[in-house]
Amino acid sequence: MPVKTYREAINEALHQAMREDSTVIVLGEEVSGGAGCDGSRDAYGGVMGVTKGLLPAYGEARVIDTPITESAIIGAAAGAAQTGLRPVAELMFMDFFGVCFDQIYNQAAKFHYMFGGKAQCPMVIRCTTGAGWRAGAQHSQNLTQMVTMVPGLKVVCPTNAYDAKGLMLQAIKDNDCVIFVEDKILYDTSCEVPDEMYTLPFGEAKFYREGSDLTIVAISNPMHKVLAVADKLAAEGITCDVIDPRTTSPLDEEAILESVEMTGRLVVVDEMTPRCGIASDISSIVAEKAFRSLRAPIRKVTAAHSPVPFAPNLEDAWMPQESDIESAIRDVLEYV
Amino acid sequence: MSTDTNTLLKPKSTEQVLDSEQFLKAYRSMRTIRAFEDRISEQFMKGNIPGFLHLYSGQEAVAAGLCLLLNDDDYVISTHRGHGHCIAKGADVVAMMKEIMAKQGGLCDGKGGSMHIADFDKGMLGANAIVGGGPPIIVGAALSAKTLGTDRVGVAFGGDGSSNQGTTFEAMNLAVVLKLPAIFLFENNGYGEGTHARYAVGSKDIASRAQGFGMPAYQVDGTDLFAVYETCREAVAHCRAGKGPVTIEATVPRFKGHFEGDPQAYRGEKEVETLMKEQDCLVMARARAVKEKLVKAKDLDRIDQEVAELIDEATQAALAAPAPEDSELLKNVYSSDY
Ligand SMILES: Cc1ncc(C[n+]2csc(CCOP(=O)(O)OP(=O)(O)O)c2C)c(N)n1
Numbered sequence: 001m002p003v004k005t006y007r008e009a010i011n012e013a014l015h016q017a018m019r020e021d022s023t024v025i026v027l028g029e030e031v032s033g034g035a036g037c038d039g040s041r042d043a044y045g046g047v048m049g050v051t052k053g054l055l056p057a058y059g060e061a062r063v064i065d066t067p068i069t070e071s072a073i074i075g076a077a078a079g080a081a082q083t084g085l086r087p088v089a090e091l092m093f094m095d096f097f098g099v100c101f102d103q104i105y106n107q108a109a110k111f112h113y114m115f116g117g118k119a120q121c122p123m124v125i126r127c128t129t130g131a132g133w134r135a136g137a138q139h140s141q142n143l144t145q146m147v148t149m150v151p152g153l154k155v156v157c158p159t160n161a162y163d164a165k166g167l168m169l170q171a172i173k174d175n176d177c178v179i180f181v182e183d184k185i186l187y188d189t190s191c192e193v194p195d196e197m198y199t200l201p202f203g204e205a206k207f208y209r210e211g212s213d214l215t216i217v218a219i220s221n222p223m224h225k226v227l228a229v230a231d232k233l234a235a236e237g238i239t240c241d242v243i244d245p246r247t248t249s250p251l252d253e254e255a256i257l258e259s260v261e262m263t264g265r266l267v268v269v270d271e272m273t274p275r276c277g278i279a280s281d282i283s284s285i286v287a288e289k290a291f292r293s294l295r296a297p298i299r300k301v302t303a304a305h306s307p308v309p310f311a312p313n314l315e316d317a318w319m320p321q322e323s324d325i326e327s328a329i330r331d332v333l334e335y336v
Numbered sequence: 337m338s339t340d341t342n343t344l345l346k347p348k349s350t351e352q353v354l355d356s357e358q359f360l361k362a363y364r365s366m367r368t369i370r371a372f373e374d375r376i377s378e379q380f381m382k383g384n385i386p387g388f389l390h391l392y393s394g395q396e397a398v399a400a401g402l403c404l405l406l407n408d409d410d411y412v413i414s415t416h417r418g419h420g421h422c423i424a425k426g427a428d429v430v431a432m433m434k435e436i437m438a439k440q441g442g443l444c445d446g447k448g449g450s451m452h453i454a455d456f457d458k459g460m461l462g463a464n465a466i467v468g469g470g471p472p473i474i475v476g477a478a479l480s481a482k483t484l485g486t487d488r489v490g491v492a493f494g495g496d497g498s499s500n501q502g503t504t505f506e507a508m509n510l511a512v513v514l515k516l517p518a519i520f521l522f523e524n525n526g527y528g529e530g531t532h533a534r535y536a537v538g539s540k541d542i543a544s545r546a547q548g549f550g551m552p553a554y555q556v557d558g559t560d561l562f563a564v565y566e567t568c569r570e571a572v573a574h575c576r577a578g579k580g581p582v583t584i585e586a587t588v589p590r591f592k593g594h595f596e597g598d599p600q601a602y603r604g605e606k607e608v609e610t611l612m613k614e615q616d617c618l619v620m621a622r623a624r625a626v627k628e629k630l631v632k633a634k635d636l637d638r639i640d641q642e643v644a645e646l647i648d649e650a651t652q653a654a655l656a657a658p659a660p661e662d663s664e665l666l667k668n669v670y671s672s673d674y
């Protein structure tokens with residue numbers, strides 16, 4: 001099977017969806033780049049290069065470079081979704097959600113319910129997230145919890161290229177507003193990805209590792225740190241269930257609960273600020289629904305409760321690291 | 337200046353009103369910005385600067401010309417392309433260099449970096465990594481000035497790209513409604529990242545939009561220090577006289593990529609080369625000042641030399657400075673006990 005990067009996998013999904021369905025459009029800042037310029041069009045293909053090649057293939061009517069105008073981008077996508085198109089809007093950095101949040105949580109998310117099921121909003125909002133690029137307080141945040149809490153939004157956060165393609169194709173087919181969260185650290189990671197179209201269902205977790213001593217749930221990029229730790233522990237004879245929910249909304253509670261019922265121990269890892277985050281959410285679900293199975297307190301490993309600092313050493317201290325994950329795991333395992 | 341908002345304004349006087357002392361100050365500021373940007377570009381290539389850099393090279397006359405008219409207690413707010421605004425407003429370049437290298441002694445203790453550099457002692461309310469983040473904030477600074485009865489003004493720098501952002505429109509309207517001493521200074525360098533203003537700005541010119549909001553607006557050649565100064569002099573006087581906000585659109589070249597490392601395939605062949613040859617504000621300011629005998633070439637050479645020494649000193653100091661202590665991570669999340 002061909003090996004593709006996370007970037008290539010999402011790009012291929014967009015190509016295939018656009019080829020198959022002429023109502024799919026892509027819009028956002030620099031999705032091709034070079035509009036109005038003397039040099040080449042498609043010069044960026046998205047700031048992360050994910051939408052490269054779509055303009056030459058599908059033309060300006062369907063691959064739309066916008067001015068810097070996030071509220072209008074998301075509002076236009078929502079309005080177009082309500083009226084017959086399937087827009088894939090790009091918001092570049094997840095941090096920019098702040099500029100257009102009304103259009104996301106008061107508008108797109110609520111159409112279907114508020115209008116008595118008579119309107120639909122089949123749109124995707126792509127964005128890049130996560131720390132580690134030394135990009136400072138306004139270009140590094142993972143705000144997945146802020147969209148996960150909104151009824152009506154579906155939230156996807158793939159951790160590998162295979163999942164990214166299948167989940168993107170599902171997101172475009174889905175009739176609700178889907179927030180597609182791409183971790184910037186993952187774009188160049190690769191794995192086997194089939195050429196043909198396939199979809200992966202929302203709300204179905206992936207088990208990266210199976211084991212019996214402990215359950216680890218991780219969201220986005222920290223998953224790869226978790227896997228490194230899990231493999232180290234495996235060499236010591238400690239085996240873990242390592243679960244990637246893949247979508248935080250809907251959330252595959254069942255997979256997590258079943259695992260905890262077996263292992264009795266849970267560590268949850270994300271790269272968000274600790275209060276009201278995804279790790280807190282999952283911990284509370286387990287505490288509520290699998291209390292009798294727990295043999296140790298649940299441990300969360302998250303980022304620190306501060307904006308993302310610029311200085312590399314501070315940013316590293318801010319993010320969950322392998323050593324933090326390992327020590328949380330050992331604490332939970334040692335608890336009697 | 338009239339408050340007529342139907343015609344685009346040019347400064348009344350086209351004579352040279354900059355005196356030699358002011359010129360030397362502006363020239364030093366422009367030269368410092370250019371040398372600073374060149375140096376950090378070099379240091380970035382060497383791997384000594386983390387994160388993203390957006391350089392101000394080519395736009396120096398705007399920041400320098402405006403800031404000649406501002407006092408330390410006037411306010412400016414900046415953009416992701418903020419080093420020039422910071423230097424022109426009087427920030428210490430050693431502390432700037434330390435900030436950009438994420439070191440102790442940096443203007444923001446290494447927590448901000450290039451995109452969030454600020455100097456509150458100099459009224460520089462911060463670079464801003466959110467396009468359109470600044471204009472509403474400068475409305476607030478102008479509101480403070482008006483409410484507290486000072487004669488301060490607030491200037492929001494922005495790019496052509498930022499002129500399309502809803503926050504910018506809202507801020508401009510509010511400043512008119514509240515008749516605030518605010519200047520919206522758009523540096524039109526032709527590009528928002530890799531998208532041209534001739535595509536993204538529907539009205540084609542930004543100044544005429546401002547008139548639509550009911551405020552006077554100037555268009556000025558931002559490579560001409562003298563014209564920038566004249567324009568800003570009238571605009572600042574208008575604000576200080578309590579007559580409400582003003583917009584200035586300054587056309588400037590962008591000598592560098594959107595960010596350092598930008599391959600710029602969207603730019604025309606030889607475009608940058610030609611701009612650097614024909615629209616270098618430093619070269620033009622120098623030539624005019626010497627020709628009109630405002631200053632002597634050797635005085636400018638001396639400034640060039642002093643600036644080069646200062647930039648060397650800043651680089652050495654920043655390279656030698658330690659990174660922030662890890663224990664700083666949770667400091668200053670709140671301003672009181674938490
Ligand atoms: C809200 C928001 N949207 C998009 C971006 C990404 N971005 C950073 S700079 C930039 C272009 C800004 O263009 P302009 O205002 O002309 O400023 P210039 O870069 O030319 O100085 C864009 C799109 C951002 N930082 N913030």
Ligand SMILES: [Mg+2]
Nearest residue numbers: 495496527528
């Ligand atoms: Mg610009």
